[in-house]
Amino acid sequence: MTLLSATYAAFANELTIDRVPSTVLERARHLILDAVGTGIAAIGAPWANRAFAAAEELGQGTAPVLGHGRALAPRDAAMLNGILMHGLDYDDTHAGGIIHATVSAFPTALVAADRADASGADLLLAYIAAMEVSTRVASVSGGAFHGFGFHPTGLIGAFGSTVAAARLLGLDPSQSAMAQGIVLSMAGGSLEFLEDGAWTKRLHPGWAASSAITAATLARHGYVGPTAAYEGRFGLYALYLRDAAPEHIARATAGLGDVWEIDNVAVKPLPACHMTHAAIDAAIWLRQEHGLRGADIAEVTVLVPEAVIPIVCEPAAPKRTPATGYDAQFSIPYTVATALLTGSFTLDALDPAALRDPAVRDLAGRVAYAIDPDTDYPTHFTGEVIVQTRDGRTLRRREGVNRGAADRPLSNADISRKFVENATRTIDAPRAEAIRAAILAIDQNPARTLADVLAHRP
Structure with a gap:
């Protein structure tokens, strides 16, 4: 049987715009818009400021950080963008996997595409690939990761994000599969924050994004990781689900390339879990x-x-x-x-x-x-x-069906309104409109065009 890491690598590397339905492309743009809006609303929060200060101390760079200019190295920029976009807990959720997938997938794709001087279309496709992988990997557990104290947003987000980074950084399928094995040793996310209101949950998708860029870069240089990242004796499922071995492993590849899990991502109408x-x-x-x-x-x-x-x-x-x-x-x-x-x-x-x-x-x-x-x-x-x-x-x-769920979804127009409400908490309306327009035209311009717009300081 083909290993999951090889299946995901082939899917991501072969994905083209013409293979993705136009409605999925449009929804993907709006999911990105939603995440960016929640990230802008978080600019200036104490936890965001302290995270940025820590990242600056760790090193400088030219990668884009939402609302903070081009000030950090790629891994730290990806981390900060993930922290901002997830920090208010107002970002999207895939119910089947109980995972906030966009807030690791997009920060990874944004920084990796900027670093590679990729097209906006490639950025969008890498994001979609990450979403399709992360949501499926998480869905296998049927919610059991939470039962063992692990947060899928960080733990599983690292795998989909690695597939995105591998595609954008030019890895071949074998290297992309290897990168997934490497990131197995980096993925994590404890639910202990629930006990005392700690800030660590905000870090999880950013750390997943940072780890993904690290793993893909190591693999590109020939670093060797385990081949059975998911199915191995100490692979993802055996390690993090322990005796609750997944009975639904088929969900990991169900409909991959034909059925789009982006359609099953719920957008939050309320700023709470x-x-x-x-x-x-x-x-x-x-x-x-x-x-x-x-x-x-x-x-x-x-x-x-x-x-x-x-x-x-x-x-x-x-x-x-x-x-x-x-x-x-x-x-x-x-x-x-x-x-x-x-x-x-x-x-x-x-x-x-x-x-x-x-x-x-x-x-x-x-x-x-x-x-x-x-x-x-x-x-x-x-x-x-x-x-x-x-x-x-x-x-x-x-x-019985929560508002925003896949079968009771917020419309794209609803998402646009939510973006404006969130963004204008920290920036003016013309600036918010410029960002909205850039995101909705993401695949019509170079990735760096969007990166510059997002990084612009208010």
């Missing part, structure tokens, strides 16, 4: 439909898939009183309480003042959870909110 979205929307609906106010609510129960409990529901005490905006994004009690009290959930809900709001804290303390017996997770991130009112009513709303 995707696992909270259905509950947030259900809470907003209940408030609007019944005119609920905080004083009306006695207690709230949220039905969630069992697998998401350790991520967005437990440990219970800190979830009810999140200390940081990042904690809040992974909290069912906080997100649902905010939605019930305000009728929305925006980036403003992550500000320190919002976190300290006594009304939100009081209601969050009365939000409990229970296992959803009817969920089809991870196909959808389901959620149901049940409100017991002080006058004895039981009000409930179920969202």
Whole structure:
């Protein structure tokens, strides 16, 4: 049987524009637009500034960094771009693999294409190849990576990104396969950040991108890595899934080149962990439909898939009183309480003042959870909110298909609006429009044209 690394290498190296449906190309451009918008909104955040300062200390260069000019070496630029684009946790998610794939795939492709002086079309194709590989590799686990404490965005993003870097840096298929073996020793991403609100999750896709460029460059120079990166005795699946060996290995190549997983990537309509979205929307609906106010609510129960409990529901005490905006994004009690009290959930809900709001804290303390017996997770991130009112009513709303999912998608026009809303938090409208236009014409210009536009300092 052909090894997966060889299959992916051949797919990426042989991919051409005429093999990709026009609708997939257009969606890919908009997924990039979405990631860039969330990255621009993050410019100036404390964690972003400190990461950039650390990267500058490590070395200088001319690779593009979103909103920071051409100041870093390629690997560090890729890392910073990934940190920025993922840092607000407002980026896309592939439900089958539970992976934020764009925020490693695009930073890798951007820096590698700029370094190689590639065309914008090649940048776009490399990004698409990375997305198709990362989403399939992650989907094999059926969500089990999270159960073992690993974050697929960093762990698996490194593999798809390596395929993209290999293509753009001119590696042949055998070298591309070798690069995937090399990156096996670099890939990682712990979920320990969930315990104390650490910043490390933001690093994961950037580290995946940096590792991908490193692995591809090593392979180009003849460095030898293991051949069975995925299937080996100590390959990806045996190592990171342990006794839960994947029963769905066929997903790793299912429809590759004919079925496009980019069509199954969900774009976030809300700036929080995707696992909270259905509950947030259900809470907003209940408030609007019944005119609920905080004083009306006695207690709230949220039905969630069992697998998401350790991520967005437990440990219970800190979830009810999140200390940081990042904690809040992974909290069912906080997100649902905010939605019930305000009728929305925006980036403003992550500000320190919002976190300290006594009304939100009081209601969050009365939000409990229970296992959803009817969920089809991870196909959808389901959620149901049940409100017991002080006058004895039981009000409930179920969202069986989370908004933004592949079968309830945000339109490309929705994504454009989201981009403008995010980008104009830190740059003016004309600048945002120039970036939007450059991304949507990505394949009509040299890659460096887009890199220059994105790197321009506000």
